[in-house]
Amino acid sequence: MDLAPDVTPxxxxxxxQEADEQLRLLDEDVVRLEREPDAGELLQExxxxxxxxxxxxGMLGYKEMAELAHHMEHLLxxxxxxxxxxxxxxxxxxxxxxxxMRVLRDELADPTGRSLDVxxxxxxxxxxxxxxxxxxxxxxxxxxxxxxxGPAAPIVLGxxxxxxxxxxxxxxxxxxxxxxxxxxxxxxxxxxxxxALQALGDLGEVIASEPSQSAIDSGAxxxxxxxxxxxxxxxDDVRREVGGLDDIAGVEVEPYVPExxxxxxxxxxxxxxxxxxxxxxxxxxxxxxRLDELMNxxxxxxxxxxxxxxxxxxxxxxxKGDDMVEALGETSAHIVKVVDELQESTRQVRMQPIxxxxxxxxxxxxxLSHKMGKKLxxxxxxxxxxxxxxxxxxxxxxxxxxxxxxxxxxxxLPEERIAAGKPETAVLKLRxxxxxxxxxxxxxxxxxxxxxxxxxxxxxxxxxxxxxxGARLTEAQAIELIFLPGASTAEKTTEVSGRGVGMDIVxxxxxxxxxxxxxxxxxxxxxxxxxxxxxxxxxxxxxxVRAGTTHYAIPLVYVWETTVRNADEIPTIAGxxxxxxxxxxxxxxxxxxxxxxxxxxxxxxxxxxxVVVRLGERLLGLSVDAxxxxxxxxxxPLGGFLGDVKGIGGVSVLGDGQVVLIVDIxxxxxxxxxxxxxxxxxxxx
Amino acid sequence: xxxxxxxxxxxxMRMKTTKLLAENGYxxxxxxxxxxxxxxxxxTKPDCVLLDIxxxxxxxxxxxxxxxxxxxxARVTMLTAMGQQSIVLDALKSxxxxxxxxxxxxxxxxxxxxxMIA
Numbered sequence: 071m072d073l074a075p076d077v078t079p080x081x082x083x084x085x086x087q088e089a090d091e092q093l094r095l096l097d098e099d100v101v102r103l104e105r106e107p108d109a110g111e112l113l114q115e116x117x118x119x120x121x122x123x124x125x126x127x128g129m130l131g132y133k134e135m136a137e138l139a140h141h142m143e144h145l146l147x148x149x150x151x152x153x154x155x156x157x158x159x160x161x162x163x164x165x166x167x168x169x170x171m172r173v174l175r176d177e178l179a180d181p182t183g184r185s186l187d188v189x190x191x192x193x194x195x196x197x198x199x200x201x202x203x204x205x206x207x208x209x210x211x212x213x214x215x216x217x218x219x220g221p222a223a224p225i226v227l228g229x230x231x232x233x234x235x236x237x238x239x240x241x242x243x244x245x246x247x248x249x250x251x252x253x254x255x256x257x258x259x260x261x262x263x264x265x266a267l268q269a270l271g272d273l274g275e276v277i278a279s280e281p282s283q284s285a286i287d288s289g290a291x292x293x294x295x296x297x298x299x300x301x302x303x304x305x306d307d308v309r310r311e312v313g314g315l316d317d318i319a320g321v322e323v324e325p326y327v328p329e330x331x332x333x334x335x336x337x338x339x340x341x342x343x344x345x346x347x348x349x350x351x352x353x354x355x356x357x358x359x360r361l362d363e364l365m366n367x368x369x370x371x372x373x374x375x376x377x378x379x380x381x382x383x384x385x386x387x388x389x390k391g392d393d394m395v396e397a398l399g400e401t402s403a404h405i406v407k408v409v410d411e412l413q414e415s416t417r418q419v420r421m422q423p424i425x426x427x428x429x430x431x432x433x434x435x436x437x438l439s440h441k442m443g444k445k446l447x448x449x450x451x452x453x454x455x456x457x458x459x460x461x462x463x464x465x466x467x468x469x470x471x472x473x474x475x476x477x478x479x480x481x482x483l484p485e486e487r488i489a490a491g492k493p494e495t496a497v498l499k500l501r502x503x504x505x506x507x508x509x510x511x512x513x514x515x516x517x518x519x520x521x522x523x524x525x526x527x528x529x530x531x532x533x534x535x536x537x538x539x540g541a542r543l544t545e546a547q548a549i550e551l552i553f554l555p556g557a558s559t560a561e562k563t564t565e566v567s568g569r570g571v572g573m574d575i576v577x578x579x580x581x582x583x584x585x586x587x588x589x590x591x592x593x594x595x596x597x598x599x600x601x602x603x604x605x606x607x608x609x610x611x612x613x614x615v616r617a618g619t620t621h622y623a624i625p626l627v628y629v630w631e632t633t634v635r636n637a638d639e640i641p642t643i644a645g646x647x648x649x650x651x652x653x654x655x656x657x658x659x660x661x662x663x664x665x666x667x668x669x670x671x672x673x674x675x676x677x678x679x680x681v682v683v684r685l686g687e688r689l690l691g692l693s694v695d696a697x698x699x700x701x702x703x704x705x706x707p708l709g710g711f712l713g714d715v716k717g718i719g720g721v722s723v724l725g726d727g728q729v730v731l732i733v734d735i736x737x738x739x740x741x742x743x744x745x746x747x748x749x750x751x752x753x754x755x
Numbered sequence: 756x757x758x759x760x761x762x763x764x765x766x767x768m769r770m771k772t773t774k775l776l777a778e779n780g781y782x783x784x785x786x787x788x789x790x791x792x793x794x795x796x797x798x799t800k801p802d803c804v805l806l807d808i809x810x811x812x813x814x815x816x817x818x819x820x821x822x823x824x825x826x827x828x829a830r831v832t833m834l835t836a837m838g839q840q841s842i843v844l845d846a847l848k849s850x851x852x853x854x855x856x857x858x859x860x861x862x863x864x865x866x867x868x869x870x871m872i873a
Contacts, residue, residue: 085767118764121809125836126767128858136858257856258840264847289840314870316853
């Protein structure tokens with residue numbers, strides 16, 4: 071590719087970034103357009119994005135991209151003017167062009183020497199536009215009449231013009247005949263004609279012209295303007311004024327000798343109002359690492375804040391009524407307020423609408439369902455729901471997997487749906503909303519559902535569980551099997567969803583960020599996958615507990631219940647302590663023992679405090695020595711000195727300087743109950 | 756030093772144009788849509804304006820009309836692209852001095868600016 075000679079690396083960076091944004095926007099909008107062909111505002115936005123791409127790539131001298139964008143814009147313009155209806159082939163053409171554009175963009179970012187041939191994409195666009203367009207889009211700009219110079223038409227004077235000429239001939243203004251030649255390579259000759267006529271009007275009075283004012287207003291092209299002008303300016307002045315315009319090849323001026331015929335042309339063309347576009351958010355890009363650092367520093371500040379308050383209280387008790395102590399109290403109260411606000415604002419900065427993950431998904435679902443011959447209405451809602459950036463980065467893959475599964479396995483073919491008495495078009499919903507300090511994402515389809523009997527049979531056959539264990543499983547436990555590694559029930563491998571390497575990875579990805587994933591299904595009717603995610607990874611709602619001398623934080627999302635038991639009332643099953651909670655038999659483990667830190671001693675008659683955690687359908691009781699209230703803690707990654715401790719996900723420092731270890735419940739539960747849920751069902755009714 | 760307001764929603768275009776004008780000794784004010792342009796015009800009173808047509812939050816034509824209402828002497832050149840002939844005509848009727856078709860070369864931009872502030 072040959073770029074303009076003055077392109078700097080900085081230019082490129084801005085261009086690439088902007089192109090990326092526009093392409094992403096276009097991808098999403100074009101898919102929406104297929105469903106909402108009449109949304110004028112949407113079409114306007116699409117047009118604007120394509121237009122920006124065209125302008126910027128043209129400016130950069132990136133010819134391939136500029137031409138492709140130009141063809142896209144042409145097709146979009148036909149939609150916009152209503153000359154062409156939005157059809158699936160046309161949308162396909164646009165999407166394919168966007169794919170090509172993305173390749174072009176990447177080639178620019180990372181030159182490989184290869185250059186994508188865009189002619190196929192352009193041909194597809196031209197074909198889509200073909201129905202109504204006449205030829206090359208570039209040639210269409212000039213309007214309907216052929217843009218030839220042709221023999222100069224004589225000026226035709228109407229009665230009014232002739233009368234005016236007669237009037238003026240007796241005055242002292244001179245009459246001039248002016249011929250303005252427009253250069254042949256100008257793109258819109260009529261606009262130049264308009265400017266020339268305007269310039270003549272500024273110098274005097276245009277009595278008649280060919281083409282007429284109204285013809286020029288309507289955009290009719292011509293390479294020649296002939297006009298009769300009454301002016302006090304000299305011939306040279308006229309030549310200079312008009313000749314100073316762009317794209318003027320020559321101006322001939324001579325005194326007008328009255329004779330000939332005319333056509334007058336009053337002008338009353340109203341200027342059309344154009345719609346203003348939808349709002350856009352203005353953004354600044356910040357490296358996430360910097361935000362993390364900022365959040366970390368604020369975490370320190372929060373700790374000191376609490377410490378100052380505590381010191382203040384102690385001083386207040388020691389020196390009651392002391393002015394300085396009172397002033398300190400006021401100041402620290404203010405610091406508390408400011409620090410809290412600072413923490414909240416920083417958290418806000420890290421938040422992004424979840425729509426940034428959702429973008430691109432409609433396109434993927436569309437392409438997938440088309441390819442598989444399925445009819446699908448993909449409904450996305452809650453895109454504006456805000457979630458921490460770091461969470462966003464981690465959920466894209468799981469989401470893609472869930473959606474692919476839904477399209478591939480969940481949704482039936484149209485014939486199948488009709489046979490089952492369902493509407494031909496399936497509905498696939500992707501919803502996000504905030505609920506009690508968490509973000510919930512739901513992927514739900516009204517397809518065939520999951521056959522839990524088949525899931526069980528497959529798991530038994532693959533040796534994941536024993537037949538007896540399988541028989542004992544409840545419906546809810548059976549569905550959990552799909553999250554086991556290697557549990558796919560799809561009989562055939564498909565290109566789309568692959569083979570059984572899906573749901574276990576979805577679950578481990580989600581649990582890695584202290585999230586939960588659950589599945590619900592009604593056979594023949596629907597499948598619903600629910601992700602419950604933390605709002606942020608920087609802070610955590612946790613239950614604080616103490617076991618031995620160590621303090622731990624258990625993420626609230628996993629806490630099912632807390633309970634207190636007498637030590638001597640705890641039965642043992644197969645050498646393992648268990649407690650009964652809400653009709654379930656739950657294995658019990660001391661938290662200290664789980665980490666091999668200390669041997670718990672339980673004197674007869676003592677009281678055991680138990681936190682019951684839940685991971686999917688698995689329950690585990692963790693006995694601790696004390697639990698205090700739940701609170702929000704600032705998560706700090708494990709320092710090098712602690713290394714990678716199994717079952718510990720991070721540390722936090724409380725206001726009083728107390729260090730707490732954040733328990734990584736998924737890995738703890740998995741290591742303690744290594745054999746999985748089905749082998750040893752823990753929640754027996 | 757003449758002050759020029761450049762209005763374009765495309766950051767790349769804006770940057771290129773700003774750089775060109777700044778290198779040629781002009782004082783440049785930037786705006787990324789029509790609404791911002793009106794604001795910037797009132798605030799900075801530029802000698803002339805380069806105004807893109809296709810923009811969100813008030814397009815160039817609407818912005819032009821508002822600018823001319825605020826200042827009937829406002830000197831504006833439209834930045835345009837292929838396919839916008841009728842809008843350019845409207846703009847000229849509404850008081851725009853000239854137009855430049857994208858992708859434009861440096862000489863065109865400088866010539867347009869010089870013509871406006873002459």
